[in-house]
Amino acid sequence: MIYDSPLRIVWFKRDLRITDHAPLLHASRGKVIPLYILEPGYWTLKDTSTRQQDMLIAALHDLDSALSKLGAPLIVRQGDAVSVFKTLLAAHPVTEVISHEETGNAWTYRRDLQVAKLFRSQNIPWREFPNHGVARGLKDRDGWSKRWHQTMASTQAQTPERLEPGVDLTSDIDQLRQSDVSNEWLITSRADAEQGLESFLQARGASYHLSMSSPLTAENACSRLSVPLSLGLISMREIYQATQAQTKRVRANKKNFPVTWPKALQAFGSRLRWHCHFMQKLEDEPALELKTMHPAYEAVRGEPDQNRLQAWQEGMTGYPMVDACMRYLKTTGWLNFRMRAMLVSFASYHLWLDWRSTAPWLGHLFADYEPGIHYSQVQMQSGTTGMNAVRIYNPVKQGFDHDPTGEFIRQWVPELSHADNVHEPWTLGSQPKGYPKPIVDEPTARKAASSAIYALRRSAEHRKVAGDIVLKHGSRSKRRFGSRPTKKGAPAQKSTPQTELVLD
Ligand SMILES: Cc1cc2nc3c(=O)[nH]c(=O)nc-3n(C[C@H](O)[C@H](O)[C@H](O)COP(=O)(O)OP(=O)(O)OC[C@H]3O[C@@H](n4cnc5c(N)ncnc54)[C@H](O)[C@@H]3O)c2cc1C
Incomplete structure (x- = not known):
């Protein structure tokens, strides 16, 4: 030939x-x-x-x-x-x-x-x-955010009008098992990805920043574009440019849009950048799937307690909000950000499980599994980066805050469907049938975890290494989505390790 x-x-x-x-x-x-x-x-x-x-x-x-x-x-x-x-x-x-x-x-x-x-x-x-806004071969993060915005604003690659097939090759595509997985939210086609973006920017996203935290409202108020992004059905640049266009429309016709839109679009735009910011960490340090970002935490948790791990995986910890979220995730393949963070926080702090025992489990459940975001986020929510504030979520408070009537818990933990106090079933006279007692005492477990983490964070050596980690992985950006670029030549802002303990 x-x-x-x-x-x-x-x-x-x-x-x-x-x-x-x-x-x-x-x-x-x-x-x-x-x-x-x-x-x-x-x-x-x-x-x-x-x-x-x-x-x-x-x-x-x-x-x-x-x-x-x-x-x-x-x-x-x-x-x-x-x-x-x-x-x-x-x-x-x-x-x-x-x-x-x-x-x-x-x-x-x-x-x-x-x-x-x-x-x-x-x-x-x-x-x-380059894929999305992730750069290969970076030495540090100086100028990263500016470059990301430039890449996102640049012209998209044109779709070819036609392709000339190279050779006549057989394809295995018809041999692949096919099952009907896609639904309104688990997007597997380009047309549905476009429709999802359109419905978010035209209507669903109006109160994004106000409704993203509760699993009851997040399902509709979040974009649900993580699945098509992880499959690559749509590029980050396409989403960014559509969001910019909508931001301009809202700014130009404020009276015609609900007052919540500008903040919603700004919050959404920041998260688009986070997508690449978190992926960049694994790109720069592929070992983050296997090793703690800060070496001080490498062995802090030891071998995972298998009973605790199993209870967490099965949604049987006795903490209703944790169990409802795990069961919801298993069924749907998706969970909003705050509840993902709570699941990891509970496993890593209260149950004191090494993040390497829990990350693959969540990864396999996520329909939008994106290793770069996933391992970086799991480490951040487990307190092993050394540079982020330690945030420990109280699962009972999260339940009261984000499922005040208990509707979500009742739906996903049917053992509690008739219970009065679904957030604290242990306060009822008798334990609801089929539902376990709390696997640990929340305040005791939380205090033990924060003491162990802070014993390591206090040392001068810890701070020194954390400073190096900030240089390699830390965000320099104070710029918000839709804001004007910073003055030419202005020095990049360097962040310092965050040392506070946040109880949420
Ligand atoms: C422990 C943990 C593990 C995670 N694992 C993944 C993962 O495997 N794949 C994944 O796509 N996201 C992951 N996330 C980030 C976030 O939870 C999801 O991107 C988001 O919930 C997806 O829903 P959405 O598309 O409706 O997001 P929206 O809220 O509509 O946000 C739009 C897009 O911005 C990006 N984004 C939003 N929040 C974040 C964030 N906190 N960090 C990085 N990017 C963000 C995503 O690409 C998302 O699709 C994880 C978060 C945590 C706490």
């Missing part, structure tokens, strides 16, 4: 779209093999699940139909990436492999090293484009 133009493989990973896709645009100048590799080894990991795989398969079908319309259907291959590439490179004169950079878990990190080695040995260039 004679090839008169370059033949490029576009390796799709966590970027299952054709819009704002720089690798696809670049490859469209020659012949293209759009490739997705379904890797069985990945799906045996503790932080992955059948639900995530089902969603991925649905998204692959959606991508296949979009690519087919452009002229080059998606080629799905099953196997380990090195073997799949070896076969393809042996059979076809591939000139380049192109993909987005992936900030994945330790497994995908190692796989990328092996694949890179193969490409080097065969003199095949592998060109990787």
Whole structure:
């Protein structure tokens, strides 16, 4: 076979779209093999699940139909990436492999090293484009926020009008198990991602900042874009630019919009930046999945108590808000930020479980599992970064604050559906049938945890290392979403380690 133009493989990973896709645009100048590799080894990991795989398969079908319309259907291959590439490179004169950079878990990190080695040995260039607003090879965080805003405001990669298929290849796509996982919230198609963004920016998000904390209101008031973002059905730049456009409309026509919109959009814009800010931490330090960010906490919690771990995983701790959230998450695959933080705080402080025993469990339950955000957040909520304030959530207070009537608890912990005081069932004359007594005494467990953490935080050595961590991972940004850029040449603001204890 004679090839008169370059033949490029576009390796799709966590970027299952054709819009704002720089690798696809670049490859469209020659012949293209759009490739997705379904890797069985990945799906045996503790932080992955059948639900995530089902969603991925649905998204692959959606991508296949979009690519087919452009002229080059998606080629799905099953196997380990090195073997799949070896076969393809042996059979076809591939000139380049192109993909987005992936900030994945330790497994995908190692796989990328092996694949890179193969490409080097065969003199095949592998060109990787930055993903969302995450930068590769950073030395520190100076100027990060400014660069993020510039990237987000820059022109999107055009969608190619047509693609020239490289070679006639068979695809495994029709062999993949298909189950109907997607629903209004578990988005697995581009059309639903666009619809989710539209409904959030036009209506649902009006009181985002006021309604995001209660699991009762968050379901509708939050954007629910984390799932399409983790699959890459939509780019962060697309979401950012749509949000900016809505911010401008609201500013220009204040009278026509509810007064809550400006603050809602500002809060939402900040969280879009957090998405990349947290991913950047794992990108800069892949070991964060396995090691504490501050070494002082490496062994502080010891071997996890298996009974406590199991009770937490099953939603049987005897703390109704914790148990309701865990059961809700298991059923739906999603939970709002505050309640995720409370689940981790309760496990890490009250139950004194090492975060490495709880993070994969939550990761496999999250339909939006994004390793970069996940491990950075789990460490932050466990007090092991050394640079963030220690925030310990009181699960009883969280229940009173965010489920005052007990509606959420009654729905998800049916053992309490007829109880009077659902927030503190242990105060009732008799324990509700089938529901356990509290696994620990809340104030005692909280005090023991904060004493143990603060015994480490007080030392001069701790502060010194925490200062270095701030330089590497800490946010310098005081800039808010939608605000004007800071004066040219103004020095980046450096934050210092936060030392206070926050009880919430
Ligand atoms: C322990 C823990 C683990 C988490 N694991 C994940 C994860 O695996 N995947 C994931 O996408 N998010 C994770 N988050 C962050 C956050 O809870 C979710 O992004 C958010 O709840 C998703 O719902 P949404 O899309 O409606 O968010 P919205 O509130 O509508 O926010 C819009 C987007 O901003 C980003 N975002 C929002 N809050 C945060 C935050 N606190 N940190 C970083 N980015 C944020 C997300 O991309 C989100 O989709 C975790 C938080 C905690 C405390």
